[in-house]
Amino acid sequence: MTNQPLSSSNPRVDLEYRRKKNVEEMRHQVISFTLMIFLTFIAFAVVALKGFTASFIVPFILLLAAVQVVFQLFYFMHMSHKGHEAPSMFLFTGLFLGLVIVLAFMTIIWW
Amino acid sequence: MSTYAQKKGFGATVWDYLTTVDHKKIAILYLIAGGLFFLIGGLEAVFIRIQLAVPNNDFVSAGAFNEIITMHGTTMIFLAAMPLLFAFMNAVMPLQIGARDVAFPFVNALGFWLFFFGGIFLNLSWFLGGAPDAGWTSYASLAIHSKGHGVDFYVLGLQISGFGTLMGGINFLVTIINMRAPGMTYMRMPLFTWSTFVASAMILFAFPPLTVGLTLMMFDRLFGANFFEVAMGGNTIIWEHLFWVFGHPEVYILILPAFGIFSEIFSTFSRKRLFGYSSMVFATVLIGFLGFMVWAHHMFTTGLGPVANAIFAVATMAIGVPTGIKIFNWLFTMWGGSVKFTTPMYYAFGFIPSFVCGGVTGVMVATAAADYQYHDTYFVVAHFHYVIVGGVVLALLAGTHYWWPKMFGTMLNETLGKITFWLFFIGFHLTFFIQHFLGLWGMPRRVFTFLPGQGFDAANMVSSVGAAFMSAGVILLLLNIVVTQVKNVKVGNDPWEDGRTLEWAIPSPPPFYNFKQLPLVRGLDALWLEKMEGKKGMTPAEPLGDIHMPNASFIPFMISLGLFIAAFGAMYHVNDKPWAIPVLILGLAVTFGSMLVRSLKDDHGFHIHKEELQDEKGAEA
Structure with a gap:
């Protein structure tokens, strides 16, 4: 349902429902985008700040990267659908x- | 369509098959080509057994013996067992899920022609300076030092046919996910379809490592790279890992569809629903998954260390559990059933004890510490022939008898079929049972001869006599096929009378569009369900309408032919032949040119109109 274009000629399409869905999806995208920016910021911060060893930084950044991949797949490439x-x-x-x-x-x- | 039943000339029939995109005709092509390679591989096996029948034999030379064992293994796995299973998957799976064809008919044809040209290329090595001689596993430490072009034939031939197999696997996956008839949920799919699904998923994950390994080997042998050359800083063990990361899933790719065939046969001829259907599905998926976790058990003696050996030994033994579930489910399917002893059922009966034997020796060789004794002896040869011949080949023979009427519309002779079974079954156990003991007594595998007086003489003779029985069985099967096709007595929709699944709801052979109207599936064993309620056939799920069909195409043949030509160029390039690079370019030009034509030319297929379908007699769907 949510994958159909808004301009569908199908008269039985529930426009109200669709709009609500789209708003919800947009909210998810914005939230995950913010989180991804935040995660990127943390990644930079970990490297920039003194005091962390390489054996902590490398796996930590890889973990953040994995989380971002999941966000990307589910909220931007529509795998949550x-x-x-x-x-x-x-x-x-x-x-x-x-x-x-x-x-x-x-x-x-x-x- | 009236043209369907029309008599055609020989040339027209050949052209029809060269260009076909119909899954049923591609299945017949797979059956013929796979059968041909099965006979070639069988002939090689007979040569091996003649050479080893008596001590100090000189029927073939040591070098030729290496070529024969290499080609026997390679041919049987890649060019006989897999294509023959693909034949049944193509012929039956779309019918079982109530589809009109596979998802990508063009790609299906392409997959066949790639396999076929790869196989031909590999076998041409016999006539062009010697076959590959580094064993079917082609371990790098042997293979990169092998003289002549044998191993190049192996690398390029398997690469080409591997593309075809990968395409076939993806095609089956998409078909099963997207094209099931209305009501055909996953948990209503027949077991053969389920095993096709899991085997295809395994093909999807297992073939890329093989492709990588073969590509690295190709660069090592043809273009001066040193991936596996230890003296230049390479690592020969990586080939072994890459090969077995592919090779172990490969044996499950073979055995799972075999399990599927037997599941259909047991339930049909016990005239009972398959016992524990959902646990069968679970076991199939679990075997498929665990199949990727065990590859290093082929390398226990390589020196992985005790921790790795222990992990892989335990993982290997774990596969015994879902396999055991299956064995018991088959037994319980027969328990209390009204068992009918047809030829396919004979094979199914013979399969259980044979395969259990192979499974038991499998757990023995999976025990890492004990494997140091078994490794590279005839015990291992006996083990894998018990699972592959006792499992896969018996399933292929059973499937041939079981689905022959659906594929060709004629019934193979039952009496001849049963004699074939007894010849083959006795021959099989005679050949391989004694090899367990040969191995335990210390006879190494891959030796071209042995000295008298070591206690191997009588046992090797027994084994060779068994091979003669198996050959007689195969010849009788061929005779049966010829006699049946010459008599050409046509049969109806459901010649076994106990068909349970959708393929038995339509004529034999099915019309080219399979189902006039897609059937409505109301449960597991869809046709059986309708029969039990006194109906003659399936309830249609849609009104009669136009059917969209793909056009035949010669392009798959051309794409594959181009790669076949290019492979010669790549191979003779090392000999500094002036024509090698032009031939390579020409071949690739043919391939990519054909792909370009395919991309640029719109081909929308055609429609069979409602009126034509109404006119047609018979064909109830």
Whole structure:
């Protein structure tokens, strides 16, 4: 429903509902955008401030990056919408399997 | 359409198949090509057994023996087992979910032609200076030092056919996700469709590592790179990992559809709903998932260290649990059922003890400490032939008998079928059971001969006699096919009389649009449900309307042919042949030119009009 254009010629479309949905979605986008800016700011701050070791900074920034990717996927690339269950399942399965393989390669391959 | 039943000339039929995008015809192409490679791989197996029948034999030389074992493994896995499973997936899966074709018919044809040209390329190595000889796993430490072009044929041929397989897998996924008939929820899909779905997902995740490995190997051998060359700072172990990250899921890609075929057969001929359907689905998905977590159990003796070995050993044994669930569900399906002993059911019966044997030895070799003893002996050879022949090949033979009427409209002879089963089944156990003991007695695998008086003589002879029985079984199956097609007695919608799933609701072979009206699915075993309520067929889910169909196209053939030509250019480029680079460019030009034509030319397909569908006799949907 929410994916249909507003100018649809379908007379049974509930415009009120649609507008409400759009407002809600816009709010989510703005909130997540603000959060992403904030996360980016933190990432810069961690590097700029003295006192943090590299072994803390690198995993911390990677964690922030992962959170941003999730925001990006769900609120800007519409994965939060209905009908995206199969793609997201495949995406996360592939990601998991890929990471397991990378982890294995980093730990058990000897040179 | 009246043209459907028309007699056509030979040339017209060939052109029809070269350009077809119909999933049922592509299935027949897969069946023929896969069957041909199965016979070639079988012939290689017979050569192996002749060579090893007696000690100190010189039927083939040591070098030729290496080529034969390499090509036997490669051909059987990539060019016989997978395409034959793809044949059944193509023929049956769209019918089982009530679809008119796969999601991308053009890509389906492209997938077939890529596989076919890759396979032909690989097998041309026999005539062009020697086949690959580094084993089907082509471990880099052997492969990059292999003389001649054998391994290049392996790398380029598998790369091309791998593209085709990947496309096929994605196509099946999209088809199952998007094109199920009204009412066909995920938990109403027949088990064969479920296993096609999971196997396709595994193809999607498993083939990229193979592509990466083959690309690196190609650069090492053809373009002077050193990814696997230890002396130049490369790492030969990485190939082993990349290969098995693909290779282990690959064996589940083979066995899951085999499980699917047997699930259909057990439930049809026990005339009972499959026992524990939802646990079967769960087990299938779980096997598919765990299949990615176990690859290093092929490398226990490489020196991964005890922690890694232990993790992979435990993960491997965990797969025994969902597999056990399946075995018990099949047994309980038969329990209390009214079992009918048809040829497919014979195979299904034979499958259970054979596959359990393979599973038990699987847990044995999964025990990392014990594997140091089994590794590289005939015990391992016996193990994987018990799962692949006892599982996959029996399923392929069962599926051939079971779906032959649906694919060709004729029924294979049951008596000949049962004789085939007994010949093949006895031959199989005769060949491979004794190999467990050969392995335990210390016979290493991949040796081209052995000395007399080590206690291997009699056992090897027994094994070779078994191979003769299996060959006789396969020849009888071919005879059966010829006799059946010559007699050409046509059968109706549901020739087994106990069909449960949607493919049995339409004529055999189905009209090219499959379903005149898409069926309404009201539960698991949709057709059985309707039959039990005294109805003749499915309730339509839509009014009779125009059907949109894709046009036939010669472009898939051309795209694949271009890559086939380009591969020769890439390969002979190392010999400084002046024509190599032009041939490479020509081939790629053909491929990309064909893709350009496909992109620029609009092809909207055509409609079968309502009136034509009404005129047609028979074809109830």
